[in-house]
Amino acid sequence: MLVLALDTATPSVTAGVVELAAGQPTVLAERGSVDARAHGELLTPYAREALAEAGTGMRELDALVCGIGPGPFTGLRAGMVTAAALGHALGLPVYPVCSLDAIAAGVPDPDPLLVVTDARRREVYWASYAAGARTGGPHVESPATLVARELGIGRAAGHGARLYAEALGFVEIPPAYPSPAGLVRAAGAPLAGGEPPGALTPLYLRRPDAAEPGTRKRVSQP
Amino acid sequence: MTGKIVLGIESSCDETGVGVVRVDPAGELELLADEVASSVELHARFGGVVPEVASRAHLEAIVPTMRRALTAGGIELSDVDAIAVTCGPGLAGALLVGVAAAKAYAAALDVPLYGVNHLAGHVAADTLEHGRLPAQCLALLVSGGHSQLLRVDDLAGKITEIGSTIDDAAGEAYDKVARVLGLPYPGGPPIDKAARQGDPNAIAFPRGMTGPRDAKFDFSFSGLKTAVARWVEARERDGEPVPVNDVTASFQEAVADVLTAKAVRAAIELGIGTLVISGGVAANSRLSTLAGQRCAEAGIELRVPRPRLCTDNGAMIAAVGAHLVAAGVAPSSLDLSATPALPVHTVSV
């Protein structure tokens, strides 16, 4: 099965072409760069380049996998709308994956770990994992709040672990960002078994900033 | 089926629009579909468009709106020959959703992509209703987001701004005045409705930017909005009832007077025989009536698309794309990005 994996929930813009056979992903080609402001610009060109390098094309694909966050809103939407439109145009299923799960799926050993990414505004997105399954999260909160939870897990993947290394004090382990192989692995049995995908709904975790207007300010002096 | 099918995607503010237009070899357009999903009700309680709320709504709406447009137009995605998308001006996060979607559709269908200017779209909307524009025309764009006078020499490439608002857009002034009077958001329709029962000469509200030293073709609506608020507050302070109908009629008269006077004067001075009025405020009854009178007196042809085409929609973006296709303009690159402050003279990128 030929899969295109996309993620824009972190500062990394990730696109990869993955062959999935007997549950094992093999990455045929990938493109990625860390540029939080260029998600919308780079993602489609990256997907085309990866497909070309893999010697294939959009029409040969069997499925799409897309990270659904949590992630800073604007960048996250670039990847999700790209996946949704590609899925519609190509008539393919789009499998949603929590982007933190995709990072965790890039860690080879099964010992407990945290995945921490940057949520901006001095907060992090995080989730905890053990034996390849999510055990907590995803949440958004300050590094201090995460530490105060005393989860008893000493190591963390994800670029947020480095960004807040001082406040968090975890042992940093790779990967820092979701990879195409991690995304496909995290899509798991539904993708491998050809089951219908779940809803492609973003994990925003925060409400939009919007204040209802209070009483009208007078323009004239009383 | 002769001609080319152009799909247009619009997401610059609070409307998710997808339109389908066919352009024949002679450059004549036929509107096949025009589907819009609006998030306006989600913004009502905030009294204005909340960018993040709009962006979230675009992400949810874009593929369903696309499906509806294809069904309404009786076409398949495989029939599409080109895709046009608004790449600016507009809200950054909102634009990005449409641009990213358009790029994905263009890449998947392997068809050319045109990143186009939203303001050119408002002018092009008229060609869907009234056919080709003359070699030269003047366009007055008035909505919640824009108030501009444009000289249009070529819809596929040459549009020049000759005047714009120096502060609020006309539609913004409507929203603010509505709030002062306790009328709902958006302010245009309730003000227009109340004003029909009022006396437009009851209160002499100021006409901004009409002094001898003011820029001839620029607008200002901030002073007018403040003048209305002061007038209403004075009545409230004196414990007198506020004559909402007369206030709205007099406010609306001031807006329509300035807009039409400047547009007609520009047409006369530039020797242009056709005026197009488009944008959400173009649906305003007093503006169209007064523009009709003044254009008739000055011997200027007035063109106003039906209200449905005046507000933001995907069909107007497909129309710009169709004019670009017909003119043989080179398409955009797939690394196209949203440009929130795209200047009007950049019709396509």
Ligand SMILES: [Zn+2]
């Ligand atoms: Zn507009």
